[in-house]
Amino acid sequence: MVYYLGMLGIVAFSVTGVIAAGKRNMDIFSIVLLGVVTALGGGTIRDMILDSRPVFWIADLTYLWVAIIAAIATFFCVRSVSRILKLFIYIDTFGMALFTITAMQKALSLGNNYTVSVLMGLITGISGGMLRDVLTGRMPLLLGREFYATPALLGAILYALLDQFTPGFNSAWLCGVATIISFRLLAIHYNLYYPRWLTYNCDEDQG
Amino acid sequence: MVYYLGMLGIVAFSVTGVIAAGKRNMDIFSIVLLGVVTALGGGTIRDMILDSRPVFWIADLTYLWVAIIAAIATFFCVRSVSRILKLFIYIDTFGMALFTITAMQKALSLGNNYTVSVLMGLITGISGGMLRDVLTGRMPLLLGREFYATPALLGAILYALLDQFTPGFNSAWLCGVATIISFRLLAIHYNLYYPRWLTYNCDEDQG
Amino acid sequence: MVYYLGMLGIVAFSVTGVIAAGKRNMDIFSIVLLGVVTALGGGTIRDMILDSRPVFWIADLTYLWVAIIAAIATFFCVRSVSRILKLFIYIDTFGMALFTITAMQKALSLGNNYTVSVLMGLITGISGGMLRDVLTGRMPLLLGREFYATPALLGAILYALLDQFTPGFNSAWLCGVATIISFRLLAIHYNLYYPRWLTYNCDEDQG
Numbered sequence: 036m037v038y039y040l041g042m043l044g045i046v047a048f049s050v051t052g053v054i055a056a057g058k059r060n061m062d063i064f065s066i067v068l069l070g071v072v073t074a075l076g077g078g079t080i081r082d083m084i085l086d087s088r089p090v091f092w093i094a095d096l097t098y099l100w101v102a103i104i105a106a107i108a109t110f111f112c113v114r115s116v117s118r119i120l121k122l123f124i125y126i127d128t129f130g131m132a133l134f135t136i137t138a139m140q141k142a143l144s145l146g147n148n149y150t151v152s153v154l155m156g157l158i159t160g161i162s163g164g165m166l167r168d169v170l171t172g173r174m175p176l177l178l179g180r181e182f183y184a185t186p187a188l189l190g191a192i193l194y195a196l197l198d199q200f201t202p203g204f205n206s207a208w209l210c211g212v213a214t215i216i217s218f219r220l221l222a223i224h225y226n227l228y229y230p231r232w233l234t235y236n237c238d239e240d241q242g
Numbered sequence: 243m244v245y246y247l248g249m250l251g252i253v254a255f256s257v258t259g260v261i262a263a264g265k266r267n268m269d270i271f272s273i274v275l276l277g278v279v280t281a282l283g284g285g286t287i288r289d290m291i292l293d294s295r296p297v298f299w300i301a302d303l304t305y306l307w308v309a310i311i312a313a314i315a316t317f318f319c320v321r322s323v324s325r326i327l328k329l330f331i332y333i334d335t336f337g338m339a340l341f342t343i344t345a346m347q348k349a350l351s352l353g354n355n356y357t358v359s360v361l362m363g364l365i366t367g368i369s370g371g372m373l374r375d376v377l378t379g380r381m382p383l384l385l386g387r388e389f390y391a392t393p394a395l396l397g398a399i400l401y402a403l404l405d406q407f408t409p410g411f412n413s414a415w416l417c418g419v420a421t422i423i424s425f426r427l428l429a430i431h432y433n434l435y436y437p438r439w440l441t442y443n444c445d446e447d448q449g
Numbered sequence: 450m451v452y453y454l455g456m457l458g459i460v461a462f463s464v465t466g467v468i469a470a471g472k473r474n475m476d477i478f479s480i481v482l483l484g485v486v487t488a489l490g491g492g493t494i495r496d497m498i499l500d501s502r503p504v505f506w507i508a509d510l511t512y513l514w515v516a517i518i519a520a521i522a523t524f525f526c527v528r529s530v531s532r533i534l535k536l537f538i539y540i541d542t543f544g545m546a547l548f549t550i551t552a553m554q555k556a557l558s559l560g561n562n563y564t565v566s567v568l569m570g571l572i573t574g575i576s577g578g579m580l581r582d583v584l585t586g587r588m589p590l591l592l593g594r595e596f597y598a599t600p601a602l603l604g605a606i607l608y609a610l611l612d613q614f615t616p617g618f619n620s621a622w623l624c625g626v627a628t629i630i631s632f633r634l635l636a637i638h639y640n641l642y643y644p645r646w647l648t649y650n651c652d653e654d655q656g
Contacts, residue, residue, distance in 0.1 A: 056592075060594050060648065061592060061594075061648065062596065062599065062643040062647060062648050063643060063647040063648065064598050064599045064602055065591055065592070065597060065598045065599070068571065068575075068591070068598050069591075071568075072572075079498060083290055083497055083498065084286060084290065084297055084300075085296075085300075086295045086296065086297075088500045089499075089500065090498055090500075093498075093499075093561065093565050096562075096564055096565070099564065099565075099568065147300065148303075150303055150306065151300050151303070151306075154278075154306065157275065158279075161275075165377065169376060169377070169583060170579065170583070170589060170591075170592075171592065172588065172592075174379065175377060177272055177275070177276075177377075178263075178268060178272070178377075178378065178379075180267050180268075182269065183272060184271050184272045184275050185269065185271045185272070188271055229269040229270060233269060233270040234267065234268065234269050234270065290497055291493060291497065291504055291507075292503075292507075293502045293503065293504075354507065355510075357510055357513065358507050358510070358513075361485075361513065364482065365486075368482075372584065376583060376584070381586065382584060384479055384482070384483075384584075385470075385475060385479070385584075385585065385586075387474050387475075389476065390479060391478050391479045391482050392476065392478045392479070395478055436476040436477060440476060440477040441474065441475065441476050441477065
């Protein structure tokens, strides 16, 4: 189950990498490479920090091929889908949620405590997209005004609590993923935001 | 002693991460995350290159909590401090000096020679701030006109020499840190710079 | 032989790092540091992902000194060479080709299969230059309109095929390197490009 979730996350990030790359005049192979780097980047950083060897896509080549196929498929579909940029943040949210929770599971299975696993979840979920945004010169989603890191943190904490206090409950991961996705979608649609005293506003500073 | 120095460096870089992030309309959690990444980033890269496992903030969670608390405290203080950007380069200098010397100590204690330890000191001292600047879209301080890498190199070489030739001298680290900080502050205040033949100037090229 | 090829690649990337840095008003030591990071960055990422310890430039300091000397020499020569930017993409191509093939050899010698070694070749060949471009704020060459990743892929696949099916053939690496360099040079000079259906063009999207 965790395995297929990981694959879904790979597909989602590969798709966002292609969409992000597609806005620049690039050829199919460079675009596919960027999709693959986006899809495998977060997990590679996770495995290097946790010293989990070999790195997941070397241990199981399926991840690599799924990322490549998803990127190629996206390349050919992306032209026929209008409003692709609106879809972009939804797919990114989906992949980020899956990666956050599966990274926590991996960190926990390697014997780390809950604090480390929450931070590894956040780093893994966010760094693939960060890499994509830095490489393509986009403003990282983390720096945007919408909630990005907060839903991931809430879902990660919920998953950690459920995993610790309800050992028999098999859908803890689902609750974590659902929390991240629904909270971020609500934030995007209803323009939810922190109260003024929990944000730093430049205008306020200058005024 | 080295331990508390490391903590001070963590605090300094966490603060600069928050200040750098605070100029964009971000919420408290994204800002804290950026502070934590800035504070832990350089040491994480050091530990991954040197294969020192587990990574320092997984081995001792105190580093992580210190970074988080420093980031939160900075978030609430930063609005009341005017001329924060002037402070920014001083705090960055302080953290960079501490990280350069403590990274050298770690590299040496792992059995590396002085050449490797000097380069690891430079990489560790500079990469946390580099990560912060790339993620927030600032121009990296390394690329600025002020001396940045040179004071770190001089302090690192001085520390290496003292450590090698004065085995009984316990304040070698202090000489290294003081050299880095004072040389960089002098450079900022008195506009010290390399002679023309040791810099590359665009205007010269075009003229 | 492979050893000296690696050194040549180090020299080439160190030179491009200095040229890229030289366009900003930087001092000699910051420029040399950027050259060294460009030269050693790709291989360091390769060794960290493949868990090949110690990292190559710690195991053999010659790489580090070659990178430093190449960077210093470039710094003093670069002013007298006009049309340096035209040379820049040729030297980058040369280093990228050497790094791609030597990284494949290293990955294969560590027991990885051909698929992993091709991807490691691409990552190693491209990431040093990527690091350089992100740190100096240049647009990464990968995102440019010219073929960049495609020649590396073709050369890598050719090398993998030759290595697999002609065990006695000692010049497989040369064929790989020559394929990458000649294909990229042809692409630059004759403006070779993928047919329209294999590229994503923004204008097409807007029209």
